[in-house]
Each structure stands twice: as C-alpha cells, then as structure tokens.
Amino acid sequence: MPRSSVLHIRALDSVFRLKTHDERMQEELQRLWRHCLVAPCEVGEALRFSVGLADGVWTVRGQQPLGAAHDVASAVLMLATHINAVAVRQCLGLAMHAGSIASGGAVLALAADSGVGKSTLTGACLARGWEYVSDEALVLGRDGVVVPYVKPLTLSAASRAVLGVSPGDGDERLVSVEDLGGRVASTPLHLSEVVFLSRQQSDGNDPHLVPLHTSEVLTGLLALSFNAYQRPLEGVELLADVAVRCRVWSLRYGDAHSAARLLTERFHAGQDAAPLSSG
Amino acid sequence: MDRHVIGPPVVGARAVEIDGRISVYSPSTQDLVSLNETASDVWRLCDGEHPLEQIVELLASSYGGTAESIVEQVAGTVEDLVSLGLLPGPRED
Numbered sequence: 006m007p008r009s010s011v012l013h014i015r016a017l018d019s020v021f022r023l024k025t026h027d028e029r030m031q032e033e034l035q036r037l038w039r040h041c042l043v044a045p046c047e048v049g050e051a052l053r054f055s056v057g058l059a060d061g062v063w064t065v066r067g068q069q070p071l072g073a074a075h076d077v078a079s080a081v082l083m084l085a086t087h088i089n090a091v092a093v094r095q096c097l098g099l100a101m102h103a104g105s106i107a108s109g110g111a112v113l114a115l116a117a118d119s120g121v122g123k124s125t126l127t128g129a130c131l132a133r134g135w136e137y138v139s140d141e142a143l144v145l146g147r148d149g150v151v152v153p154y155v156k157p158l159t160l161s162a163a164s165r166a167v168l169g170v171s172p173g174d175g176d177e178r179l180v181s182v183e184d185l186g187g188r189v190a191s192t193p194l195h196l197s198e199v200v201f202l203s204r205q206q207s208d209g210n211d212p213h214l215v216p217l218h219t220s221e222v223l224t225g226l227l228a229l230s231f232n233a234y235q236r237p238l239e240g241v242e243l244l245a246d247v248a249v250r251c252r253v254w255s256l257r258y259g260d261a262h263s264a265a266r267l268l269t270e271r272f273h274a275g276q277d278a279a280p281l282s283s284g
Numbered sequence: 285m286d287r288h289v290i291g292p293p294v295v296g297a298r299a300v301e302i303d304g305r306i307s308v309y310s311p312s313t314q315d316l317v318s319l320n321e322t323a324s325d326v327w328r329l330c331d332g333e334h335p336l337e338q339i340v341e342l343l344a345s346s347y348g349g350t351a352e353s354i355v356e357q358v359a360g361t362v363e364d365l366v367s368l369g370l371l372p373g374p375r376e377d
Binding site: 219234238 | 298
C-alpha cells in the first residue's frame, strides 16, 4: 500500500490541501508550487484536492472527480487550472488578467485577456532580470498593495519554444520560475506601470510603446477583472486610488523578446533610462 | 435656450477624477464611463444648480470662445450623460 503524502499550498487567500500516493507527483507538485507551500500548522480551513493513479490514468478530484490525464504533466496542469479558478474567484482583493513583474518593489503589470501572450512576455522579462509576481493575475489588496500570486507559469508549446525551455509534449505545461532562470519578487510591492498588451504580426515598427492617459487604467483594468463584479464600486475606488501613482501604456508587439528588451530598457530599475515612478 | 436645470447626478453615481478626466460609475448598469476633458468639464457643472444655457456660457468663457460655437457639443454631451443613466432627465428650474 503506497504511503500518501499531503501538501498544503496557499494561493492568494485560499489554502489547498493536495493529497497524492505517488512520489513523482509529490515531487512535481512540490517543485512547481514551492513558493506557495505552507506548513500544516499555518492552515485553517483548506480546500481538498487529490491526484491518484490507477491503471495508468491520473484522476484529479476535488469534492468530486474533476478530470483524468495520462501523464504527470497533464495532471498537474489540470489541478493547477482548478486551483487557479478558485483562487482568483475567492480572493479578497481585486484580481485582474495581467502578468506581473517587479523591479525594486515596483510592479509592472502586463494587462491583456487570456491568449494574448502575458505568460510568454512575463517569462521573457524574467530572463532579463525582472522578478516574478504572477503570470496570471495582478491582485490589489484593499490597501492598494500588490499581492503576489507566484503560481507556476502556464506556457504553451510555442511559448516554451520561444523561451527556450524544454518543450516536452502536449500543449500547455506548467513551468517554474526557476526553469526560466527567474526569481520571485520580494514584498512589499506597489503598482508602478500598467501596460496594456496588443499582439500583432511583426511589421518592423514594433514593439511600439505609447503612453495613455492615467484614467485609462480604470476602464481597462476593470474590463479585465476576474472579480470586480462582486464589488464593482469598491473596485472603482481602489483602482482610482492606485491609478494616481501609476503610469499607463499601450504596447503593440509581435516578438516577446523584443518587447521584453524594450520594457527592460524603459522601466527596469537597473537600467539608466526612464526611472520607475515611485509609489 | 433651454432653462431646465441639469443634474444633479443620479443617486449612487460615483465620479472619480484622475489627471483632469472624470470616470463615472453607473449604479444602474454597473458600468464605468470614462469622460474626456471636455465632457468632464460638462459633468462638473451638471450639479443641479445650472441650466444648460448657463453651463454653455460658463464653458465658453472658460475656453475663450462663444456660446454659439459649443452649444451643440455641450447639449449632445448632456444628452449622452442622460442616456447613460448618469444624469436624470431635465426638470423645471
């Protein structure tokens, strides 16, 4: 009888209890979620998930079966998808679709809908010295500070090829920040720059970074929010408080590495170009 | 010229101003409407104290132009704000 192992991870304001009997699965979960692991003594109420292997098929369960997979990578991705959905839905702050990177405590948000390329650009920026905050969500606490959400990055096969990480098989896979040569940002973090992303075929004129009026952050980020519908007026007021300390940009780009180079030259604290705005 | 007083904003409308531009949250649609600088100027005067005629004159004076040159734009902006549910319809002064 295999010995079961239990991990606890904290993702935003939710804690998850992950149980598995398989050592490979345990190691992979620990590796990918290492920055979110919490000790059992720190855990109050936890949402329970399990990943089991039977007859060569992995089964992911919450309170009920959530799906099946034929390899470890697919199973951990399935589990992460469910964890993420719960984490952003239940978070107490304001969560918005945006990759988030930091330099010297100042956060640059890469805001865009799913599929635009947030995670790829986030990964490309990590390779240039930015620190990791999230590839999925910019989360503002009620006090306006940025809450890190250091989940493993979700990258398609094409994105992994662009970033030069082991492509593996299948389409989407989870990749740790360390796999990309990056490191996790230290807190406290404040929002400094908001960049709305627009992907296009490279035409020789990109990447193209254009300043926007600061008020654009209100409508732009609210439209990308996971949970503003729960407390819309509170979201407006929180963003208005934060926006006055931000600069807002539109970035049109085709190649993630070129865009990352431009963002680094313009905004990274180690660069000589435009200084980061202070919070 | 119309002597109806414009505004005040509907109950629950919440305006926030950032760098001279106002965004208004509509309680009825739960949408946020962002106004440009000119519409923001109009909004500030839609406080239930001024009829359209006076709003036009105040803005014309502020912009250094004539009331005739901006009256249509201002009236159109007020109509838009009413149709967006941010201002009540006109009422008698």
